[in-house]
Amino acid sequence: MTSEVQRKGKLAKAASYILNIKTTCEKNIALTKIAEQLVLDQDDLIAENAKDIAMGKEKGMPASTLDRIMLNKERIEAMATAIELLVKLDDPVGQLLERIEKDNGLLIEKRMVPLGVIGMIYEARPNVTIDAATLSLKTGNAVILRGSSSAKFSNVALVASIHRALEKTSIPVDAVQLIEDTNRETAKELFHLKEYLDVLIPRGGKALIDLVVNEASVPVLETGAGNCHIYVDQTADYIKTERICINAKTQRPSVCNAAESLLIHPVWFNEYGTQLLTALHHAGVTIIGDETVCAAVDFAQQSTEEDYGTEYLDLTISVKLVENVFEAIEHINKYGTNHSEAIITEEQLVADTFLNSVDAAAVYHNASTRFTDGFEFGYGAEIGISTQKLHARGPMGLPALTSTKYFVHGDGQIRE
């Protein structure tokens, strides 16, 4: 018997061949219809979402998780607004990247094309259902969504709404598939669905992403974990340093581009260390420090080796003194997750050394790590932040959902 994953995979693949020749106009009409339909269906969406929330409460889920699952009128309208903004973005598909004319008359054009079928495995948030479906459609891709059981009713309702919208358009309804069975086995099936999946994107916690990266034999776009550092150099300006550290740690501690570790030059620490740590402390941050840090302020807790590799995702930061920029680089390349890394210094040469040598998607000089984000970078949309080095690195906008294809136009040319 064919499984749900196999069956929907096959339908998505077939739809992808129709989708990849649809015009930008056709895709934009479909997106607009989806935005309208979500607002039309909001009562139903909120009612179905309430079942997930009730189930979550019964299971004793934390309030923060319930909040991430919750849909209300404002959030549904925000989804619709995001789709209307997506409509306005340039369609990367078809864009000419290279044009090679050969002496024999052969014309080779390298153009952006859809990836084909995108698989998305994610946790709690139902808004990822809408993001993934609409970004995929905009770029001419079919999508297979595999959300979590905690948002099952919401996801089913959202995809039903998308299907109702697509029925009124030239875009095949099969372009958006939801795997309704949230059993662990359906995720595993997706890991190896080579026949139908062109890429699998996990979005969620470290455990989910590690599982996908380690197990999947289909190509994976790794998103994720951010153990981000700020290195405060000898010549760092105090005002900038305090602003950046407070912002990077406290503005939204639960996200991947928040700072988790502070490395400080000893000379700077002697002059400003206590002041900075006190400011962080007053901002509600728990300080986990090395011996010098613990000796300087009484509110710091002693760090262990493990702390340097920990992404707290909370109002906690580890603080360590390092001899100089080279030790900072070495520490970051050892403990970092190649996400976002910052240096604060007034010396350009030191900054350049840091920026060039730290191995990360985004490296910052005198700015907060919190800017690593598709919207902040001006891409208008984001499917996630890549922490790997292949295909896409850092915030992934629409071009990250495309591949390329060489179109070769000849008149009988053969290879001599």
Add this chain to the structure above:
Amino acid sequence: MTSEVQRKGKLAKAASYILNIKTTCEKNIALTKIAEQLVLDQDDLIAENAKDIAMGKEKGMPASTLDRIMLNKERIEAMATAIELLVKLDDPVGQLLERIEKDNGLLIEKRMVPLGVIGMIYEARPNVTIDAATLSLKTGNAVILRGSSSAKFSNVALVASIHRALEKTSIPVDAVQLIEDTNRETAKELFHLKEYLDVLIPRGGKALIDLVVNEASVPVLETGAGNCHIYVDQTADYIKTERICINAKTQRPSVCNAAESLLIHPVWFNEYGTQLLTALHHAGVTIIGDETVCAAVDFAQQSTEEDYGTEYLDLTISVKLVENVFEAIEHINKYGTNHSEAIITEEQLVADTFLNSVDAAAVYHNASTRFTDGFEFGYGAEIGISTQKLHARGPMGLPALTSTKYFVHGDGQIRE
């Protein structure tokens, strides 16, 4: 105890941090020294290679494999010449891809950077040792080479020669690592060497590539298999068709961009089928055909379902009649390997339908599939041909060996 793979992985990673800030000039000097050293060391290289050849003969290896392993004066000089050409190519590292100025004064630059450490698993050919090492160095990457036991003496001698050359330069000798133990276990270790490897590239037969793709948890750049088709449409010009079919099948049948399957429109087949099949037959090609083909010429053998999925890599071709371009597209998307696919037609609209709908790295109108090649496309160098859709697709030149990095320059900016 640390294994050879772990130990050399660590050395390569450390070298990669030094390499990624080396200037183009420093890298080019190192490449030039390697070219010189190979010529200087040629007697030694040939002597070591002779041991591999002797061992291969003892094991009863086919002459074609022995020829691929064999090194002589001309081949070593050709290696040196290829390196000199590589020196002249533009260095992609540092190239500015995007420049974003934000209203708050933040300057975001997206630049090409080395991948870090490239792992290369390959069969027989010792020239891959030199190609992989020099292309990696040119792009600022360290490389871990894992060749096959059949070229072990040659590979050890070639890498020793590279090391002798690097000792005279500012490029760390550790940038090029050879795993000398060619036991199957060392390959498996590379599959999971996440700590030190940024990408793994397999080059060789389908079995090797499938193994790497299915087993590896490190990112893989899949190269390889080419089950390439030529679809001859109703309006195809006979002269072009014969030229292209003969070229694509016979010019070098053992390579991945050679044609393996011919799909023919029935109306065209009625008029020219026998003539084309006879021409292929006279060129030494074995014809494996469907019923209509077998009824038309007596030298054709009956095809089976299996033939359509077979990459013969030999003077054999499968021939099948298809109703029209849509059936051709469907057949290719079912049996193809997304490598190179051609249509021969005088109708532009039919050509466009084919080019847009066939899912392959390179699609051809009225030209031979044999052109899918980094040198033919004018890239000057090639590390392989990607048949996947992430990162790089089709012939991979130097840019395929880079990643990107966002350099963010601020003056105290925080996220509001």
